[in-house]
Amino acid sequence: MDYTKVWLNYRPVKSASAQVFSLCTQEKGPIIDNIFAEFDTALPAMYGIVPVHGYKDGTIPIELSLDTVLHAEAYRIEKNEKKISITAGAHVGLLYGTFALLRFMQTGKASADFTVEKSPSNPLRMANHWDNMDGSIERGYSGKSFFFADDKVIVNERTRDYARMMASVGINASVINNVNVRFSAPFLLTERYRKPLIEMAKIFAGYGIKLFLSVNFASPVRVGGLDTADPLDKNVQVWWRDTCKDIFEDIPNFGGFLVKADSEGEFGPFAYGRTHAEGANMLADAVRPYGGIIVWRCFVYNCQQDWRDNITDRACQSYLNFIELDGKFADNVILQIKNGPVDFQVREPVHPLFGGLKHTNMMIEFQIAQEYTGQQRHVCYLLPEFREILDFKTYNGEEFDTVKDLVSGKNYGYKNCGMAAVMNTGNDKNWTGHDLAAANLYGFGRLAYEDTLTPEEIAQEWIALTFGNESQVMENVQKILMMSWPAYEKYNAPLGIGWMVNPNVHFGPNVDGYEYDRWGTYHRISHSAIGRDRSSRGTGYSQQYPEPLASMYDQIETCPEELLLFFHRVRFDHIMSTGETLLQYIYNTHFEGVEDVEKMLTMWETLKDKIEPESYARVLERMQFQLEHSKEWRDRINTYLYRMTEIPDAKGRKIYD
Numbered sequence: 166m167d168y169t170k171v172w173l174n175y176r177p178v179k180s181a182s183a184q185v186f187s188l189c190t191q192e193k194g195p196i197i198d199n200i201f202a203e204f205d206t207a208l209p210a211m212y213g214i215v216p217v218h219g220y221k222d223g224t225i226p227i228e229l230s231l232d233t234v235l236h237a238e239a240y241r242i243e244k245n246e247k248k249i250s251i252t253a254g255a256h257v258g259l260l261y262g263t264f265a266l267l268r269f270m271q272t273g274k275a276s277a278d279f280t281v282e283k284s285p286s287n288p289l290r291m292a293n294h295w296d297n298m299d300g301s302i303e304r305g306y307s308g309k310s311f312f313f314a315d316d317k318v319i320v321n322e323r324t325r326d327y328a329r330m331m332a333s334v335g336i337n338a339s340v341i342n343n344v345n346v347r348f349s350a351p352f353l354l355t356e357r358y359r360k361p362l363i364e365m366a367k368i369f370a371g372y373g374i375k376l377f378l379s380v381n382f383a384s385p386v387r388v389g390g391l392d393t394a395d396p397l398d399k400n401v402q403v404w405w406r407d408t409c410k411d412i413f414e415d416i417p418n419f420g421g422f423l424v425k426a427d428s429e430g431e432f433g434p435f436a437y438g439r440t441h442a443e444g445a446n447m448l449a450d451a452v453r454p455y456g457g458i459i460v461w462r463c464f465v466y467n468c469q470q471d472w473r474d475n476i477t478d479r480a481c482q483s484y485l486n487f488i489e490l491d492g493k494f495a496d497n498v499i500l501q502i503k504n505g506p507v508d509f510q511v512r513e514p515v516h517p518l519f520g521g522l523k524h525t526n527m528m529i530e531f532q533i534a535q536e537y538t539g540q541q542r543h544v545c546y547l548l549p550e551f552r553e554i555l556d557f558k559t560y561n562g563e564e565f566d567t568v569k570d571l572v573s574g575k576n577y578g579y580k581n582c583g584m585a586a587v588m589n590t591g592n593d594k595n596w597t598g599h600d601l602a603a604a605n606l607y608g609f610g611r612l613a614y615e616d617t618l619t620p621e622e623i624a625q626e627w628i629a630l631t632f633g634n635e636s637q638v639m640e641n642v643q644k645i646l647m648m649s650w651p652a653y654e655k656y657n658a659p660l661g662i663g664w665m666v667n668p669n670v671h672f673g674p675n676v677d678g679y680e681y682d683r684w685g686t687y688h689r690i691s692h693s694a695i696g697r698d699r700s701s702r703g704t705g706y707s708q709q710y711p712e713p714l715a716s717m718y719d720q721i722e723t724c725p726e727e728l729l730l731f732f733h734r735v736r737f738d739h740i741m742s743t744g745e746t747l748l749q750y751i752y753n754t755h756f757e758g759v760e761d762v763e764k765m766l767t768m769w770e771t772l773k774d775k776i777e778p779e780s781y782a783r784v785l786e787r788m789q790f791q792l793e794h795s796k797e798w799r800d801r802i803n804t805y806l807y808r809m810t811e812i813p814d815a816k817g818r819k820i821y822d
Contacts, residue, residue, distance in 0.1 A: 166322065169595045169780075171603050172630035173333060175210035178270060186249075187217040190229035195371035196256035199329070200229065200263045207267045225249065227266075229259050238337070238373070239284035242266055244275060257337070257373035261614070264333045272629040286616035287573045289499070289528060289583030291338040291377070291460070292331060293423065294590070298342070298349045304534050304671075306541040307591030307598035312341045316349045318361035325368050327590070332372035334610025339374050341365075344425040344462060346381035351388050353378050354408055359415055366418040375420030377460070382424060382444065383432040384408075395437040396447035405451040413455035421457035422448060423501070428465045441465070441486065442493040449495035458581055460528070461494075463487050463502045463518060470685040478697075478704035479685030480506040480731075484517050488709075492524035499526040499581050504554050506706070507686070509587075510663035511538050511545075511654045514718070514728055517709035519568050520559035526579050529554070529572045532587040533605040537663075538653055540672050541589060541598040543791045544765070544784075545653045546646035548608040548620035555616060560711040569616045584613040600784050603631065604646055620647065638775050641768040648761055656758030656798040659751045661731030662688050662696060665802065673794070674801040688730075692809050693737060695747075696730035707732055737810055745815075748806060752814045755799040762788075762795045 186208055188201055201218065204227065208216045217224055228250045235241065237255035240262030244250075251262035265283065269275040295303040296310035298317075311323045331339065342350055352358065366376040385391040385404045395401055413419050426433025426444060434444030445461045452459060466482035483506060494500065500522070505513035509532040519527065531551055538545040555569035565576040574582045586609045589597050597603045607630075608623040621643070628634075628642045658665040664686040667675040679686040689697055699706035700719045707718040717723045721733050726742060729735060737748040745753065766788045773781055804821040807813065814820050 166326075167594060168323065168326075168592075170326075171330060171596055172607055172627055173330060174631065175207045175267070175271060176633055177213070178211045178273070184212050185214050185217065185221075185224045186212075187219060187221050187224035187226045188229075189220050189226045190259075192229060192231065192256060192259070194256055195367075196260050196373060197229070199371050200260055203263055203267065203329070207270075211267075211270055227251065229263075231255065231259075236284045238335075239282070240265060241280070241282040242269075243280045245278045260332060260373055261335055268626065268630065272626060273634060283615060285335065285614050286569070287528075287583035287613050288580050289338055289458075289585075290336050290610065290613035291340065291528070291583065291585040292336050292588050293340050293344070293530070293585050294588045295343040295345075295534070296341060297347075298353075302591055303343050303345065304532075304536045304587070305591050306534065307589060307596060307602075308593035309591060311590075311592045312365075318353075318358050318365065320361050320364045320368070323592070324365055328369050328372040328374055330596075331374055331610065334607055335614030336610045337373055337375060338377055338420055339369065340377040340379055340423045340460075342379050344379045344423060345429075345431060346379050346425075350379075351381045351384050354380065354384060354388060354412060356411075359412075363416050366416045370418040374418075376416065376418055377420045377423055377458075380422045380424060380448075381432065382426045382434070393437070394432065396434050396439050396444045397437070402447055402450070405448060409451040409455065409457065413452070413457060419455075419457070421452050421459055421497075423460045423462070424448065425462045425464065428462070429468050440490060440493075442490045445498045446493075446495045449497045453495075453497055457497065459495075459498045460501050460585070461498055462530070463500050464508075464530075466685070468685070469683050471683075472681045472687060475698075476704055477685065478699060478706055480699060481704060481706045481709065484521060484709045487518060488521050490525075491522045494525050496526070496579075497581060499528050499583075501528050501530045501585055503530045503532075504551075507663060509537050510661075511650075511657050512661045512727055513663065513731060514661075515554055515557045515559070515568060517706075519557075519571055520561045520566075520711050520714065521709065523561060524577075526574075526581045527572055528583045528585055529568060530585045530587070531609060533602075533609050534587045534589045535602065535605070536587075536671050537666065538650075538657075539791070541602040542672075542787055543653060543794065544599060544601045544645060544649045544788065546601070546608075546620070546624065546649045547605050548612065548623055549647065549650050551609070551612060552620050555612070560714060573616060584609075584616075586613075595780070595783065599787050600631075600780050601642075601646065601649075603627070632776055632780075635775055638772055641772055645765045645768055648765055652758050652761035652765065652795075654758075655754040655761065656795045656802075658688075659730065659754060659802070660696075660726065661728040663731070664688070674798045676802065676805045689734060690806070690809060692811075694734050695737065695806075696732075696734040698734040699732045703734070737806075737812065748810060748812055749815050751806060752803055752818075752820070753816075755803050756818055759792070759795045759799050762792045766792055 226248045232252045235254035240253045240258045253259045296312045298313045300309045300314040383394045385394045385401045389404045425431045427435040448459045463483050465486045466479045604627045607627045624643050624646045664679045665676045667673050668678045739747040741750045807820045
């Protein structure tokens with residue numbers, strides 16, 4: 166093994182007397198085998214003694230049993246001085262209970278008797294990988310793919326460890342290839358790649374994970390040799406039915422397809438004058454006999470925009486494309502909606518489709534790959550952002566109207582819904598490039614399974630599992646994580662404006678990088694004002710929200726300040742709630758962001774003798790880079806605005822002229 170075990174790096178349990186455990190169950194199957202293997206790995210590492218298989222006097226039995234009253238993925242753990250029992254509705258629930266018990270043991274929460282019962286908050290908890298078959302990863306910052314290389318599917322030891330890692334935090338579905346399905350990737354549907362996909366799906370099944378593929382909507386033409394991909398064409402429908410019959414019958418653990426259509430050059434039903442509902446429902450009919458699901462992305466907008474056009478607004482377009490189709494999608498179609506209307510910026514409003522769709526399956530799409538939040542070279546713990554988004558009140562109905570209620574199906578009782586995240590993994594030794602970036606992967610899985618957890622609770626778990634629970638390590642790393650997203654927002658683009666990055670790579674400051682392009686991401690900075698007017702007097706985006714949100718966002722006086730420049734064009738002499746001008750606020754936050762990174766780096770440096778040396782050095786190198794890069798962000802943004810306005814910093818700090 167040439168890679169780390171991340172949070173599954175079991176450590177000796179301090180103050181624990183040597184205990185002998187016996188593993189006892191009447192259940193059999195691949196998941197049970199993997200449960201036993203996990204105990205065989207973890208218990209000797211924590212307690213120093215290999216567990217016994219089967220009842221034996223003098224041991225503490227860990228009993229695994231089923232109770233069909235429980236949800237299949239739910240578990241109940243009961244511990245007393247004589248035995249530990251894990252009960253679940255199905256084998257996968259026993260697996261989750263196993264990881265939970267080991268987590269309690271590792272974090273010191275299993276020393277006393279306890280009973281705990283957990284059931285998953287979200288039906289579907291999905292990993293979206295943007296891996297390409299040549300081994301590259303679109304928006305990947307942790308090395309190359311461990312799923313693909315040289316147009317081949319890879320199945321090896323790392324495949325199993327990946328599945329084990331995902332299952333340990335409750336992820337139950339994985340899309341292994343890029344949503345932009347190009348080159349040889351459309352042929353993943355064919356016999357050419359069937360054998361390794363069957364092998365991979367078998368490994369996934371042993372950890373309760375369904376295998377999904379991203380598919381190209383034009384596959385009937387590109388793969389099947391037809392002259393059309395029109396979803397209402399009978400030959401196209403037959404081709405998809407035959408293709409799905411083959412793949413679902415060959416791969417029993419196959420879950421369905423993720424589709425990006427009519428977006429950023431990807432082919433879709435618009436080419437034939439058809440709607441997204443007609444395209445998605447055609448595929449839904451093809452997978453329905455096998456219990457399959459179609460996940461249809463809502464990231465659809467005009468990417469040929471003219472910067473001179475003040476009315477066309479990228480933020481508006483996803484809503485406009487889908488709101489009229491509410492209630493027209495099949496029950497095995499899920500609309501996958503990005504958390505915000507633009508594209509994973511460090512700050513943007515919650516997507517208005519969550520407040521608008523009332524009769525459609527939805528799942529939220531987060532991005533833990535940090536495309537716009539430091540690309541895993543900056544530490545940026547995203548769970549506080551995710552928590553804010555999930556708790557956001559949408560006013561979609563009289564009750565159960567937060568985002569987490571809607572995507573969990575609590576509002577309408579839908580079973581096809583949940584949470585997805587664009588993954589941050591690659592074949593780097595530590596899986597996520599930056600050791601601290603693994604907190605985002607761990608946190609997403611834990612939050613998707615248990616959506617009431619706080620960012621602080623998740624951070625404490627992850628730190629203890631990854632680095633141990635020594636008090637200074639716990640305190641400093643938690644402070645670093647909790648400071649990191651606010652710090653990044655301070656030295657990045659201000660108050661929801663976004664997009665001040667180098668084009669294409671999306672890394673590093675470039676105030677005008679996207680200002681005169683086709684992508685619709687403009688800040689409209691002049692000598693006197695900044696921001697995009699998305700009020701009812703501008704592009705009208707604010708009116709896509711129900712009341713009272715529409716009115717709140719529509720006025721500068723009531724718009725939340727952290728989103729001020731997303732919704733409004735504002736003069737630099739506007740007085741903020743802090744009493745300073747908008748321009749001075751931007752100057753101040755950019756200086757403060759760098760100061761925060763300096764504090765974070767100092768806190769990490771104090772842990773030199775308390776963290777495993779390789780991990781310490783990797784993080785130190787990246788945090789030193791982050792400090793210098795945050796200064797570059799500060800100086801580029803502040804200097805640009807100083808040159809535009811000729812208004813100096815009121816505190817006399819260095820801004821370059």
